[in-house]
Amino acid sequence: MPDALNPTRKRIIDAATKLFYAEGIGRVSVDAVAEKAGLTKRTLYYHFQSKDDLIAAYLDARDQPNLKQMAGWFESEEGGPDRKVQAIFSNLARVARHPKWKGCGFLRTAAELAAMPGHPAIKVGARHKANFESWLADEMANRGLLEPKTLAREIVLLMDGAFSTMLIHRNADYVEAAGHAAAVLIRSRVPPADAAN
Amino acid sequence: MPDALNPTRKRIIDAATKLFYAEGIGRVSVDAVAEKAGLTKRTLYYHFQSKDDLIAAYLDARDQPNLKQMAGWFESEEGGPDRKVQAIFSNLARVARHPKWKGCGFLRTAAELAAMPGHPAIKVGARHKANFESWLADEMANRGLLEPKTLAREIVLLMDGAFSTMLIHRNADYVEAAGHAAAVLIRSRVPPADAAN
């Protein structure tokens, strides 16, 4: 049983990532992933139990890099939390304009697997989204904003809405509009200044 | 060439609607749709040029009923626009709790076809979403709210975010949270009372 850090396993996941994200999990055959990885399907099935297992592994491998990218955009922006969050949306709008952008891999996979709510890949996606929401809530709380959990959830809703809307309209204005709304909601949670101090 | 109101064509679309929504367009074969409609695949191909054509027809048939349902929920609720919009979200949360609920058919189809941005079904979906946004903007404007178009777009973003998030977490709390945020954004657009009148 090869471990999670096995280099061949990694090569397969890299190939799967490119193909699944570009074409969608249902439109990519296991043969195609194996060929992209430069090995045979039988070898792929040595490293993964099934296609479903491979799909879950593909999303699991995206979890941390994705969170790091969001956090990087947040931290790189100067200013208050409203500007920092809006910077995430602006960066998303920028990358979403690229023709290779095909939405959020987690959400698209959940949409493709909507008929199988217990699918392991959906659980991985749910955990990723929960991680992001939790990170966001912590950032909001650390900056003293009111109702940090509610606020984080609202931002998540706007962001996932931006992903979906962008996918159907292919118009990045929706992403910017979501960022603006998020900034407004954040500013509404700035605690009143205490003149006594 | 059969017309759009042809009863056989309607039977096929009804069958396609049930299957495509329940399983996803990629997981349903043309054979399965034909069988559900009680006819052969060859007959289906007499009425529709291709599976892609059938997918677009399926979404097109959902456009008006979907808008009418939203408008019905909006109109049935007593109170101001904030309460009326929140009622849409509450009704969505209610139906989304049903195990047969599988998200928004338009968004799910767009996610499945993300690799084909020009696909006719995506254009149909984009038009439907634009229709909804436009209706919402009119309702907001008719009630004298400020920035009705921006407001409508923000509500749409929250709603599509609710659809996506619900699909991955299967937790209707997200839909209610989106409804609450929408109500807050609406109230922030109530024009200041003019004491002089």
Next chain:
DNA sequence: TCTTGTATACCGACTAGTGAATGTACACAA
């Protein structure tokens, strides 16, 4: 006789997954 609609039967390509054999690296013994 021409048009509309339906059915049977089929095509070639592709699908996820597997059986059986082969190759390879390394440990350990002679």
Next chain:
DNA sequence: TTGTGTACATTCACTAGTCGGTATACAAGA
């Protein structure tokens, strides 16, 4: 140094079935 056992890793060839789409025939109504 050489031989051998073993577990890991990989390949080829295959199964059994599904896919979207079509060639052909036929039946009924105008």
